[in-house]
Amino acid sequence: MKTLVILIMVSMISYSSFSEDFESTMKQTITEMYHSQNAQKLENIAGKFYRIGQAEKDNWLPYYYAAYSYVSITYLLDDGDAIDSYLDKAQPMLDKAIELNPDESENYVLQGLIHSMRITNPMRGMKYSALSNEALEKAEKLNPENPRLWLCKAQNIFYTPSMFGGGAVKAKPVYEKAAELFDTFEPSNALWPGWGEELTTSQLASMSE
Amino acid sequence: MKTNLKFLILIVPLLFVYQSVLAQTLVKGCVADKRTGEPLPSVNVYVKDSYDGTITGPDGCYELSVQSDSDFILVFSFVGYQSIEKTVLPTENITLDIELKESITNLNAVTITAGSFEAGDKKRAAVMDPMDIYTTAGSLGDIGTALKTLPGTQVSPDDGRLLVRGGDASETRVLMDGVLAAKPYYSKIPDLPTRGRFSPSLFEGTFFSTGGYSAEFGQALSSVLILESQDVAVEELTSLSLMSIGGELARTWVGSNRSFSATGGYFNFSPYNSLVKNHIDWEEDVEAFNANINYRQKGEKGGLFKLFASGDYGGQSFKVPDGSGDILTIDETGGNVYVNSTYHHSLTDKTLMKLGVSYTYDDQDFQAGIHNQQTAERVTEGKVKLISQLENGFKITYGGAWQKTLFDQTYRQTESGFLINTNFSDDLLSGFAEAEWRLNSRIAFRPGLRFEHSSQSDEQLFSPRVAMAISTGENTTLSMAWGHFFQSAQSDFLKYNRNINMQKAEHFILGLQSGSLATRLFRVEAYYKDYSKLITGEYNDFGEFVPFENSGNGYAKGVDFFYRDKTLIKNTDFWVSYSFINSERKFLDYTEKVTPEFISPHTFSFVAKHFVSPIRSQIGLTWMWNSGRPYHIPGDDEFMGHTSPNYSDLGANLSYLTSLFGQFTIVHFSMSNVLGRKNILGYRRVALSGDDGNASLITLRPDVEQFMFLGVFISIN
Secondary structure, three states, rough: HHHHHHHHHHHHHHHHHHHHHHHHHHHHHHHHHOOOOOOOHHHHHHHHHHHHHHOOOOOOOHHHHHHHHHHHHOOOOHHHHHHHHHHHHHHHHHHHHHHHHOHHHHHHHHHHHHHHHHOOOHHHHHHHHHHHHHHHHHHHHOOOHHHHHHHHHHHHHHHOOOOHHHHHHHHHHHHHHHHHHHHHHHOOOOOOOOOOHHHHHHHHHHHHO | OOOHHHHHHHHHHHHOOOOOOOOOEEEEEEEOOOOOOOOOOEEEEEEEEOOOOOEEEOOEEEEEEEEEEOEEEEEOOEEEEEEEEEEEEEOOOOOEEEEOOOOOOOOOOOOOOOEEEEEEEOOEEEEEOOOOHHHOOOOOOOOHHHHHHOOOEEEOOOOOOOOOOOOOHHHHOOOOOOOOOOOEEOOOOOOOOOOOOHHHHHHHEEEOOOOOOOOOOOOOOEEEEEEOOOOOOOOOEEEEEEOEEEEEEEEEEOOOEEEEEEEEEEOOHHHHHHHHOOOEEEEEEEEEEEEEEEEEEEOHOOEEEEEEEEEEEEEEEEEEEEEOOEEEEEEEEEEEEEEEEEEEEEOOOOOEEEEEEEEEEEEEEEEEEOOOEEEEEEEEEEEEEOOOOOOEOOOEEEEEEEOOOOOOOOEEEEOOOEEEEEEEEEEEEEEEEEEEEEOOOOOOEEEEEEEEEEOOOOEEEEEEEEEEEEEEOOOOOEEEEEEEEEOOOOOHHHHOOOOOOOEEEEEEEEEEEEEEOOOOOEEEEEEEEEEEEEEEEEEOOOOEEEEOOOOOOEEEEEEEEEEOOOOOOOOEEEEEEEEEEEEEEOEEOOOOOOOOOOOOOOOEEEEEEEEHHHHHHEEEEEEEEOOEEEEOOOOOOOOOOOEEEOEEEEEEEEEEEEEEEEEEEEEEEEEEOOOOOOOOEEEEEEEEOOOOOOOOEEEEEEOOOOOOOOOOOOEEO
C-alpha cells in the first residue's frame, strides 16, 4: 500500500513538475523569440520549439511557434531563394500544428502569412496572394474576432500596389479594425500567440503622419 | 495518512537533491549527409522525450551537455532525412559523429530526366516554369511554340506542330491529364502554321518528352506531350482578354472543394489582315468561335474529379498559286468537340486509381478548286491506371486503355459530281506495367513493358522500355533510356490501304543534367533512333498519299544542349538551346534514303526575359535560327539534292502590369521578325497529273513576314 501511494505521489509530482516545466519553458522561449533579431538564434529557437513539440506529442502550440520562428527569420532577409528555404522549413511545422488542431483560426492566419511571404517577385503575386487570401478566409470563418487575421489582411492590402486595388488608403480601416480587436483580445491561455499588436500600431502611426 | 504525508514532505526535497547530483555527460560531434559527406547545419539533436537539445551549427557540429544517471536516447532529426536514435551511456565526455540518410520520398530523390522536359512548380526535373509559356517572346501564348525553344525540336515555322528528333509532326502524341487529346491543333492547311487548341491558362504543368518515355504511353514514335490541367480554383475571377485578333471572356465560380469555370471567345483576323502586309491573298479571313467549361471537385482522401469540355467552329478562305500558273481557291471550315474527364481515388493507403475518358469529334470541310473533301473523325479513349507504392522506394504502375477511332470521308468533284466515300474503324487495346525502383536516393531504375493490339492491322506487339538515373553529385544526374515504340498509320493513309502495319522506332538516350531551375541548369543529351517498318507508297492524282507497304526505314542521331541561367545577370532569365541532328530515312514516296525535307541539321534558340521593376514590365527576346532544309527539284538526277537558305527570326515582346478600372491588367505587345528578314522556309514540289516531268516548286514563306500582336488581359476579382 505504502509503495503504491509513493508511486502515485512520485508520478504526480513528476507530472506536475513536467507540465509546469512546459509552461515556463514555453513562456521563456516565446519571450526569447519575440526579442531575437538574429537568424542563427531564431533557428535555435525554432529547433527548441520542435523538441518541445516532439516531447509533448499532442500540443499544437510548440509547432506553431517553430513555424513562426522560421517566418521571423525571413523578415531579416532580402534574397528570394533564402526566404523560400526558411518558408520551406516553416511549412512542415505548421502542417503538424494544423494536423493537431485543424479548427484553430491562428494556424490559418500563419498559413496566410507564409503564402504572402512567398511573394518575392511580382510574377508570383497572382498565385500566392490568392492562396494567402484563401487561408485568411478560412481563419475568418473559424474566428472573425482574431486581430492577427485583420492585421494580415491589412498587410496584404497595404503591399498590393494601389492600382491593383491595394495601398495605404484601403488598408487603413483594416488596420484600425485590427487595432480595435487587439484592445479587446483575451488570449485563451498564457501561451497564446501575441504577435502583431506592435506592428499594427506602428503601421497606423506611420499613416497618420 | 499522517505518516504518508510526512513521507511526502521528506521525499520532495529528496527529489530535488537527487536531481542536482545527476551526472553530467558532454556529447559532441558533427552531422553529415551520408551520401555526399557534406556537413548538415540546423539538425536538431535532442534527448528523446525531453526538451534538452540543440541544433548543429553552420559547420554541422554540435555540443550538448546532458544531466542523467542512466542511459538516455539521443535523437538526430532533420527535415527530408531519416531520423537516427543513439543510446548513450552516462560517461564524462563522448564524441558522436552521425551520418544522416535522405528520405527517399523526398523531393531530393533522383529523377529520371532522360528525354523529358517538365514545366512545373516543385518538380525536380523541371526546366521551365508554367509562366514561361506566356512570357516567351514569339510564342503568342501557344504551348507548342514555347516548347520549340527547347532542344530536340525543329523550328518548322510553316507547320506550328512539334517535330521532335527526326520525327515528323504525326509522331508526337498529346495527352491531357494522361488521356488522349486526338486533335490538339487546329486543322492544318498546307504551308501555313497551325496553333494548339488549348490555352496555356488551362494548365499548371507540362511534361514534354523527346524520347525514351514510360511504358504508359504508346502510339507515338518520337514524343509525348502531357498537359496537366489546373486543380480546384481557389479564387472567384472574371477575366477579359482583348486582342488585336479577337476577344475572350472567362468566369470562375468557387464553392467548397469545387470550382466551375466557363470561357467563350471570338476571333477574326480581318481587321488585322487589312493593316498588315501579308503574302496570302485572303478571300475570307480566319474567323472562329470557341467555348469551354471546366468543373473540378475534391473528394475525401485526395479524391479528385475533373471535367473539361470544349468546342470550336471556324473557317477561312484564300487564294494560292497551284504551281501551274493558275490560281487555286482554298476554302476550309470545320468544327471540333473535345471532352476530357478524369477521376482520382485512393483505393487503399498504398494504391491510387486514376480513371480517364476522352472523346474527340472533328469535322472538316475542305475545298481546293474543284476538289471537295468532307471528313468526320471520332476518337474515344478510356483508360485505367493504378499506382501502388509497395514499400519505400518501390512503386509499380499498371493499367490499360481502349481507343476507338471512327473515320468517314467523302471526296467529291464539284463539277463532275464524281464521289467516293471511305470509312474505317479501329479498336486499339493496350496494357502496360512498369516498376519504379529506387535502390537509394542515388539510383532509380524503371523497367516497363507495353502491349498493343490493333483490330485494323490485326497486330499484337510488345514494347519493352527501360530507363535509369544515377545521381553523380549534388544536383547532377546521369540518365539513360532505351525502348521500343510503335505507331499505327495515320487515318489519312489508312483510308487508302487497310493492310498497313504499325511503324516502329527504337530509342537510345544518354543524358547528363546538372544544376537547378532556381539558379542555373545545364543539360546535354545524345540519342540514337532507329526507324523501321516506315510506310512507303506514292502520291495520287489528288496530291494525296497512297501507302503500299511498310518497307521504309531510317535513323536519327544527334546531340541536344540546353543551358538556363537566372542568376548571372540581375533580374534576367535566359536560356540557350542548340541541337545537332543527322537523320536519313526512306519513306513515303522517297526514291532513296535521304535527309527528309523537314529536318534542319543545326537548330539554335536563345530566349531572354528581363524584368524592369520601376516600370513593372517584362521585356522578352527570342532568337531562333536553323540551317537550311533539303528539297528536291523534280527532274533532278540527285534526289533531295538542294538545300534551302538558313532561317532566322528575332522576336520581341513587352508585358506591362498595370490596372484598368482598378483591376489587375496585363498589356502584352509582341512582334515577330523584328529585323524584317525575308525568310524562305523551303520549297514544296507539286506533282501535276502524277507526272514527274510536269511538276513545279512552290516557295514556302512565312504567311506573315512580321506578326504584331497587342492584347489587354484584365482580371476582375
